[in-house]
Every structure is written in C-alpha cells, then in structure tokens.
Amino acid sequence: MAILAAAGWAYAIRWAPPRDTYPMQGLSVSEADGPIDWRTVRARHADFAYVLASSGAHHRDPAFAANWAGARAAGLRYGAAHRYSLCDRAVDQATLFMATVPRDNAALPPVARLDFDPRCARRPGRDIVLSDLNTFLNLIEAHSGKPALVRVSKAFDAQYDIGAGINRTLWLEGNFIAPDYASRPWVMWTASDMRRLDGVDAPVEWDVVAQ
Secondary structure, three states: OHHHHHHHHHHHHHOOOOOOOOOOEEEEEOHHHOOEOHHHHHHHOOOEEEEEEEEOOOEEOOOHHHHHHHHHHOOOEEEEEEEOOOOOOHHHHHHHHHHHOOOOOOOOOOEEEEOOOOOOOOOOOHHHHHHHHHHHHHHHHHHHOOOOEEEEOHHHHHHHOHHHHOOOEEEEEOOOOOOOOOOOOOOEEEEEEEEOOOOEOOOEEEEEEOO
16 A cells, blocks of 8 residues: 555656646746756746745745746746735735836736635625725736736635636636636646656646646
C-alpha cells in the first residue's frame, strides 16, 4: 500500500491535462513559491504565468516585481492577479493593485481571485458583493486597458453565484477533474494546486485554457 501511495503521489505532482485537449498551459505563482528559474519553467513547461500582485487593500506580494520581470524576460505571456477581500473597500483594493502593477500593453488581462479568507469573517449580501466587485473590476480594467478575468472558488460561487452576476470571463478551480460548479462555462481552469516543476522548489498552481 505504501508503494502504491508513493507512486500515486509521484504521478499526481507531475500530472497535467493533455496538451492536445488544452494546448495553452501555465502557472500561477506568489511569494509562497520562492525564487523561480523562469527560463527553465519556460523551456520545459509553461506558456504563460499569472503573478500575484496584491491582496486586499494593504498587502503587496513581495515577490511580484521579481516574478513579473522574470516571466517577461523568459518570453512567457504574463499577467497580474489580485486576491479580493470582503473586508476591504473595493476602491482601496483597486488603488493598491494599480499602484503595484505597471501599465503594460503586452500583459495578459488582470485577474480578481475570489475565495473566502479565514481572517475575514465579513459576509455581505450578494447585491453588495456584486456591486463592490464591479467597482473593483471597472477600475483595474481602466488601468490595464483589458477586460478582467474572475477566478472564483467553488465555495465563493456557491454563496454568491458570481457566474450569473458578473459578466466576465470565468476561471474555475478543481484538482484533476474539470469543474462544473458555475452557472456559465469556464475559459480557464486551475487543474492542480500541487504540480512540481523544474525551476521551482515549491508546488505551483497549474492552469489551462479551454479551446
């Protein structure tokens, strides 16, 4: 049993969806992933990278500048993500994101990541959440010049039905099995949050784009 478990784990941490089904594949990274050899990642694995820029209204990811520059220099498509907080004002969050992420016409569309943070107990009503989220999205879209993507967890979507309330491209999550929890089809999918890559010491989130 131990041998089978070890073999299963070894397979799981190297698994990715087939390229013939999902030709465009990449990763999402943050400070938690440590230093990254971006040229190795580009040469052996990825087409694009999403880099965490900010969280809430007060936290800049310390690795953002290095990851942004590294992904760009390696020839990857690159974009910035923000972890949205229900405990901070939408305008303040957008201000932090815009102050952190440079204007860059070559960058991918920005991403708002929606999930429940155990440090934030606030749960506003759906109308308030949708209104505030639209404010945030409109501001970062004006800054980036591109329509944003919304990456929403299963739990967050179950409470707020983001797919029906926000008219933006959806990015869903689910290890190994394509997700179906939103009310609209997804365009991006985080297929694994445990993939190990050459060039990165920590597990990364592995993302694919629907054809």
